[in-house]
Amino acid sequence: MNQHPNTHRHGSSKSSRREFAKFLGCAVMAGAGVAAARPLLPVTLAKSLAPVAIAQASEIPVGGYKLFRYPTKDDPCILVRLEADRFAAYSQRCTHLMCPIHFQAEKRQFYCPCHEGFFNAEDGSVLAGPPRRPLPRYAVELREGQVWVGPEQHENNG
Numbered sequence: 001m002n003q004h005p006n007t008h009r010h011g012s013s014k015s016s017r018r019e020f021a022k023f024l025g026c027a028v029m030a031g032a033g034v035a036a037a038r039p040l041l042p043v044t045l046a047k048s049l050a051p052v053a054i055a056q057a058s059e060i061p062v063g064g065y066k067l068f069r070y071p072t073k074d075d076p077c078i079l080v081r082l083e084a085d086r087f088a089a090y091s092q093r094c095t096h097l098m099c100p101i102h103f104q105a106e107k108r109q110f111y112c113p114c115h116e117g118f119f120n121a122e123d124g125s126v127l128a129g130p131p132r133r134p135l136p137r138y139a140v141e142l143r144e145g146q147v148w149v150g151p152e153q154h155e156n157n158g
Contacts, residue, residue, distance in 0.1 A: 051150030054079055054089075057142060063105035067092065070138065070149055077138065078103060078110075079147060080121055089138040089149045090124050096131040110135065 049071045060066050065080045076092040080103055090110070094101050099114035109127060110119040117129030124135035139150040 049151055051139070051141065051148040053143075054147045054149050057081075057087075057145050057147050060087075060147070065103045065105075068149070071151070076100065077149070079140070079149065080105075082108070082121060085142075087140045087142070087147055088121060088124075089140050090119075091136040091138075094119075094131055095126075095133040095135060096129070101135070 052070060054068050054070075055066050060079070060081045062081050062084055065078055068077050068079060069075055070077045070089075077089055078092045078101070079087060079089045081087050090101075092100050094112035094114065094117050096112065096115055096117050099112050101110040101112050101117075101119065103109075103121065104111050108121045110121060110124075111117070112119075112129065112131070115130050117131040118127040119125065119131070119135050120127050124137045126132065126134060137153045139153050141148045141150065
């Protein structure tokens with residue numbers, strides 16, 4: 001007989017394939033869970049980050065804006081100048097499906113073109129569309145003519 005030593009154990013090879021398939025399935029699920037949680041991580045990280053200088057106040061006209069990244073290079077944000085002495089900074093990701101929002105100065109609002117979402121530029125609150133949560137808002141401070149942005153404010157009020 002030219003039988004391979006493991007051929008009499010048909011069940012063990014199926015079992016090890018099954019174990020491998022279970023392991024692979026769990027690994028894929030874990031990876032998907034990490035990917036799904038990724039958008040939530042910057043909010044947590046922002047709590048411990050120091051403020052950063054974004055621009056000279058004179059660079060941004062009233063009704064103007066500047067795009068920047070905070071708290072990491074992977075997190076798009078937008079700084080708007082609402083009045084001569086008032087700025088607001090928000091995540092540039094719509095809270096519905098993370099599409100980029102655009103500033104509409106004439107209406108003092110943000111617009112998400114993906115699903116027709118609108119947010120108030122004053123406080124980030126939802127004005128219309130499918131988003132249910134306000135935009136994450138970051139602390140803004142003027143220091144000697146420079147605009148600084150710091151960790152997320154947990155309440156959407158001035």
